Amino acid sequence: MAEFEPAMEQITADTLVVGGGVAGMTTAIETAEVGKDVILIDKMPTIGGRVAASYQYFPKLCPPTCGIEINLRRIRINPHIRVLTLTEVEKASGTPGHYEVQLKISPRYVNDKCTACGECATVCEIERDNDFNYGLDKTKAIYLPHLMAYPARYVVDPKYAGDERMKKCVEACQYGAIELDMKPRVITAKVKAIVWATGWKPYDARKIENLGFGQYPNVITNVIMERLASQNGPTKGKIIRPSDGKEVTKVGFVQCAGSRDENHLPYCSAICCLASMKQATYVRTQYPEADIYVFYIDIRSPGRMEDFYVKVQEDRKIHFHRGKVAKITENPENKNVILEAENTLTGEITRTEVELAVLATGMVPNNVDSPPPLETELDANGFIVPDTNRGVIGTGVAVRPFDVANSIQDATGAALRAINIGARR
Numbered sequence: 409m410a411e412f413e414p415a416m417e418q419i420t421a422d423t424l425v426v427g428g429g430v431a432g433m434t435t436a437i438e439t440a441e442v443g444k445d446v447i448l449i450d451k452m453p454t455i456g457g458r459v460a461a462s463y464q465y466f467p468k469l470c471p472p473t474c475g476i477e478i479n480l481r482r483i484r485i486n487p488h489i490r491v492l493t494l495t496e497v498e499k500a501s502g503t504p505g506h507y508e509v510q511l512k513i514s515p516r517y518v519n520d521k522c523t524a525c526g527e528c529a530t531v532c533e534i535e536r537d538n539d540f541n542y543g544l545d546k547t548k549a550i551y552l553p554h555l556m557a558y559p560a561r562y563v564v565d566p567k568y569a570g571d572e573r574m575k576k577c578v579e580a581c582q583y584g585a586i587e588l589d590m591k592p593r594v595i596t597a598k599v600k601a602i603v604w605a606t607g608w609k610p611y612d613a614r615k616i617e618n619l620g621f622g623q624y625p626n627v628i629t630n631v632i633m634e635r636l637a638s639q640n641g642p643t644k645g646k647i648i649r650p651s652d653g654k655e656v657t658k659v660g661f662v663q664c665a666g667s668r669d670e671n672h673l674p675y676c677s678a679i680c681c682l683a684s685m686k687q688a689t690y691v692r693t694q695y696p697e698a699d700i701y702v703f704y705i706d707i708r709s710p711g712r713m714e715d716f717y718v719k720v721q722e723d724r725k726i727h728f729h730r731g732k733v734a735k736i737t738e739n740p741e742n743k744n745v746i747l748e749a750e751n752t753l754t755g756e757i758t759r760t761e762v763e764l765a766v767l768a769t770g771m772v773p774n775n776v777d778s779p780p781p782l783e784t785e786l787d788a789n790g791f792i793v794p795d796t797n798r799g800v801i802g803t804g805v806a807v808r809p810f811d812v813a814n815s816i817q818d819a820t821g822a823a824l825r826a827i828n829i830g831a832r833r
């Protein structure tokens with residue numbers, strides 16, 4: 409059944425899955441493939457979550473298309489899954505087996521006649537910051553969220569739905585797909601189980617003032633690096649310095665940027681070391697002679713990921729420096745940035761000038777902005793504390809900083825718990 413627009417005010421299903429990232433998609437698929445009805449909602453105009461914004465993902469370094477596309481196909485053909493985008497939980501009540509949930513559906517301003525031909529965007533005069541590329545480029549006010557978007561349908565930035573200039577887009581659409589007078593709706597879902605898979609957002613690097621993000625253009629974050637390296641990113645896949653578009657020969661990765669730090673995120677996000685090593689391979693592929701410096705407190709590469717660490721270490725131009733970067737400053741003459749680090753064993757202070765610095769910032773659970781309902785307990789950092797007696801069933805990074813493989817594993821467990829609740833009540 410896949411993407412749908414409910415005509416009725418009330419819908420029923422066995423399970424409601426909130427969040428359509430890799431964890432939510434997995435839970436929805438695993439639940440639906442045993443014949444249970446699932447409503448999968450996402451607050452964004454597309455499902456896919458954060459993985460869709462990465463260039464490649466470890467361990468195999470394949471593009472996100474290979475994993476997400478398979479899941480999307482399974483969702484598309486499954487009559488038991490109904491996907492609702494631009495949808496959030498407004499209110500929920502009830503007990504396991506008998507929940508009533510108010511779902512708020514925001515207008516897309518584009519109906520299901522859209523063929524994603526793009527004529528509307530071609531004539532559109534209004535531009536907006538492209539949030540998918542962390543504001544590094546622009547899209548039109550009517551846009552396709554990204555190439556893998558599901559549904560593959562344009563959306564209007566709500567800020568511009570009432571703008572007179574949007575009428576030109578309406579006229580350009582030969583399918584009559586743009587409806588600028590769409591209104592928000594609230595519908596009721598009656599479900600037996602609720603799975604919360606709302607994932608994460610990057611830690612705001614501006615808060616780590618000593619590391620210069622937002623102050624020096626050549627200090628970027630790890631999520632921005634994913635977009636720079638992606639062919640559908642703001643630089644068409646070329647890793648270049650934001651200040652002047654130059655190629656890079658010296659790149660520094662700053663591990664634990666704000667993580668394991670009482671002033672920022674006290675916990676380890678578990679993936680940042682591997683993400684930086686993966687990104688070092690992006691740099692190496694484009695620049696065979698570049699020097700890459702990784703500043704770390706200790707490298708965390710659990711289980712079989714140790715093999716990846718060993719392989720990266722074999723690269724003679726990837727230099728691992730044990731040291732916490734305490735300060736980043738800019739060389740005003742060439743806009744290079746200087747990483748000042750203290751070796752945590754010897755106390756030695758080093759200063760390394762690089763053309764581009766990448767801050768390995770951690771994952772913050774979205775629960776901190778939109779906490780789950782039904783007295784779900786969160787820990788001090790906003791992750792869901794699993795509890796079989798009350799609250800929602802959490803999964804993925806809503807519960808703990810996980811990589812994709814662990815998110816999938818956890819989401820399969822969440823599907824089983826949801827099926828179990830449905831079967832018992």
Ligand SMILES: Cc1cc2nc3c(=O)[nH]c(=O)nc-3n(C[C@H](O)[C@H](O)[C@H](O)COP(=O)(O)OP(=O)(O)OC[C@H]3O[C@@H](n4cnc5c(N)ncnc54)[C@H](O)[C@@H]3O)c2cc1C
Nearest residue numbers: 427429430431451457458465466606607608804805811812
């Ligand atoms: C720089 C970086 C690189 C990484 N690279 C890798 C890698 O190479 N390999 C790997 O295995 N892992 C990698 N990871 C980790 C990977 O991104 C996560 O494991 C994965 O995103 C977890 O999926 P998720 O579904 O839990 O969350 P998400 O991907 O965050 O998906 C959550 C979904 O929920 C939606 N949502 C949020 N709030 C709401 C709400 N209130 N209502 C409805 N919907 C909501 C969001 O729109 C989103 O679609 C990386 C992480 C970082 C920071």
